[in-house]
Amino acid sequence: MVWFVVAVPLAIVGLLLEPRWVGWFVLVWFLALVGLTLGLRIGENRRRHAWADAAGQLGWRLSASGDELLDRWPFPPFDVDREAEVTEVTSGRHRGREFWTGRFRYKVRRRELGFDFLDLQVDRPLPPLQVLPAQLAPVAAASLLPLPITVDGLSTQYRLFNGREDHALAVLHPRAAEALAGVPEFGFSCEGRRFVAILPAYRDSGTALAQLDAACDLLDLMPEQLWRAGEQWAATRS
Known part of the structure; x- marks a missing residue:
């Protein structure tokens, strides 16, 4: 949903400004979204491991x-x-x-x-x-x-x-x-x-x-x- 909310306006702006760059606009946004998603998952996994270590040390x-x-x-x-x-x-x-x-x-x-x-x-x-x-x-x-x-x-x-x-x-x-x-x-x-x-x-x-x-x-x-x-x-x- 977020991808489409941003990708559609980018495509429209690209068509108005320079049609040849529409594909690049959408691709850059897609790669940015993938990078953000991976970053969030990596950060969450680190938090989970840190909590598991702390809980283990405390006997929980x-x-x-x-x-x-x-x-x-x-x-x-x-x-x-x-x-x-x-x-x-x-x-x-x-x-x-x-x-x-x-x-x-x-x-x-x-x-x-x-x-x-x-x-x-x-x-x-x-x-x-x-x-x-x-x-x-x-x-x-x-x-x-x-x-x-x-x-x-x-x-x-x-x-x-x-x-x-x-x-x-x-x-x-x-x-x-x-x-x-x-x-x-x-x-x-x-x-x-x-x-x-x-x-x-x-x-x-x-x-x-x-x-x-x-x-x-x-x-x-x-x-x-x-x-x-x-x-x-x-x-x-x-």
């Missing part, structure tokens, strides 16, 4: 898929596509918490979307809440309507897609904002005993490990009022 487990994880997330955006896929899963233990991380792929009205996820173990329930940075909103919450929120200490614009605004601001208190400010931005969804960080895809291993630490910080710094709110919410569901 790698698997090609993790469809069984889909049953763990009965809330948006994970429940919008019954044919969604979870791939490239890594599982293990970090800072005393079990975790699962990988890639989530799904469709909304034939539009293919996806992001990386990080599912962290929690011992107490949390209230329904989804907060995402603006850059992740198109791929992680395409079917939901956002409420803009401003977080002191963070320049990133965040959006609230589920839950209460006062809960979101309570989670992103100054100490939590300080922990998040040191890494590339990411969002999260939680509900009950599920906390899932939502991350941009195609991250290098250093960024992924830093965001893993920041997500653990976010849970470690979770205010008691959120745990109490989660317990109250869970009581109404039983």
Whole structure:
């Protein structure tokens, strides 16, 4: 599709300017597209190998898929596509918490979307809440309507897609904002005993490990009022 979107205007311009050069214009664009595609694949393979090496050194487990994880997330955006896929899963233990991380792929009205996820173990329930940075909103919450929120200490614009605004601001208190400010931005969804960080895809291993630490910080710094709110919410569901 991208090839035709650019090739057709090039061909038209070539015909208007110099018909003899039309073929060369299209060929040059085709070669550039092939080179870009190869470069992206080479870069992705390098990131995968670097992550596999880091996971191996830390004693974590790698698997090609993790469809069984889909049953763990009965809330948006994970429940919008019954044919969604979870791939490239890594599982293990970090800072005393079990975790699962990988890639989530799904469709909304034939539009293919996806992001990386990080599912962290929690011992107490949390209230329904989804907060995402603006850059992740198109791929992680395409079917939901956002409420803009401003977080002191963070320049990133965040959006609230589920839950209460006062809960979101309570989670992103100054100490939590300080922990998040040191890494590339990411969002999260939680509900009950599920906390899932939502991350941009195609991250290098250093960024992924830093965001893993920041997500653990976010849970470690979770205010008691959120745990109490989660317990109250869970009581109404039983």
